[in-house]
Amino acid sequence: MNKQTILFDMDDTLLYCNKFFDLVVEQFSDLMEMWFHSFHIPMDEIKKKQADIDLQRVEQSGFAPDHFPQSFIDTYEFYSEMTGRLKSEAEILQLMELGRSVYGHDIEPYPFMYETLTRLTEEGHELHLYTGGEPQVQMRKVTEAGLERFFADRIHITRHKTTEYLESIIRNNQLDRKVTWMIGNSLRTDITPALKNGIHAIFMPALQEWAFNNVKIDTEPQGAFLTLSSLAEIPDAIRGYLENAATG
Structure with a gap:
């Protein structure tokens, strides 16, 4: 099989991510329920406000580590002003x-991450990691x-994954x-940029998907566009696909 270049997204493709955010949002919801209980605000409404604030920041300026905690504070301040409840430092x-x-x-x-990366490496493919977020995190x-043993110095981190950044x-x-292949869970930041740049794409839907990605x-x-449910299916x-393309 010909050597392929395979770019992997990291969060919710190789490593779990969204579920940890969901757990923290539940803790935030519990605090807001306790503090604003007497005002009878539906928790779903509070969660939606927080999600909208967080999403707006990411769309404007990409992923920064203070966006998520700041969305909690902004939501808290919004409801404090709406209800007249005094804010507390x-x-x-x-x-x-x-x-x-x-x-x-x-x-x-994710299940089979190490086995899949090991097999692709042993088959001679060149692996890259392409992830969005704060570089230190x-x-x-x-x-x-x-x-690092799979990606070495082929690690690309940006706060804002875009079609232009993938092109670069x-x-x-x-x-x-x-x-060249792009593998990821985000239709917005992985799959669409891959297709616009004319490379192969493999969509790995996350069980719990963030609205931003949909x-x-x-x-x-222009090439392959596959949807798979497990990393183990990738090799x-x-x-x-390559065998079918060669005989077709």
């Missing part, structure tokens, strides 16, 4: 610390998961689009 500090706690959890790989995950990776590394695909694939799926 201690409560604001508690929310900031809660929001930041999401970045300190232990890493948890993301590199901690890379180190704790032991991912392809150009700067002189990647051949005909043998967009419609409006680009015609055979790539092999099968």
Whole structure:
């Protein structure tokens, strides 16, 4: 099989991520329920306000570590002003610390992550890691998961994953689009940019998906566009596509 260049997203493709944010949002909801109980505000309404604030910031300026905890504070201040409940510096500090706690959890790989990366490496493919977020936070995950042995210096981190940034990776590394793949869970930041850049794409839907990632695909694939449910399926799926392309 011809050598392929394979770019992997990290959060919710190789390592669990969204579920930890969801857990912290539940803790935030519990605090808001306790503090604003007498005002009878539906918790779903509070969660939606927080999600909307967080989403707006990410759309404007990408991923920054203070966005998430700040969304807690902004939501708290919104309802404090709406209800007339006095703000508390201690409560604001508690929310900031809660929001930041999401970045300190232990890493948890998706099933078959190590086996899949090992097999692809042994088959001679060149693996890249392409992830969005704060470089220091993301590199901690890379180190704790032991991912350097698969990706070496081919690790690309940006706060804002865009079609243009992916294009710069392809150009700067002189990647051949005909043998280059992007694998990720985000239709917005992984799959759409891959298709617009004319490379192969494998969509790995997350069980718990963030609204930010859900967009419609409006680009015609120039190569493979596959949807898989397990990392373990990737090597055979790539092999099968290449064999069909060679005989077709």
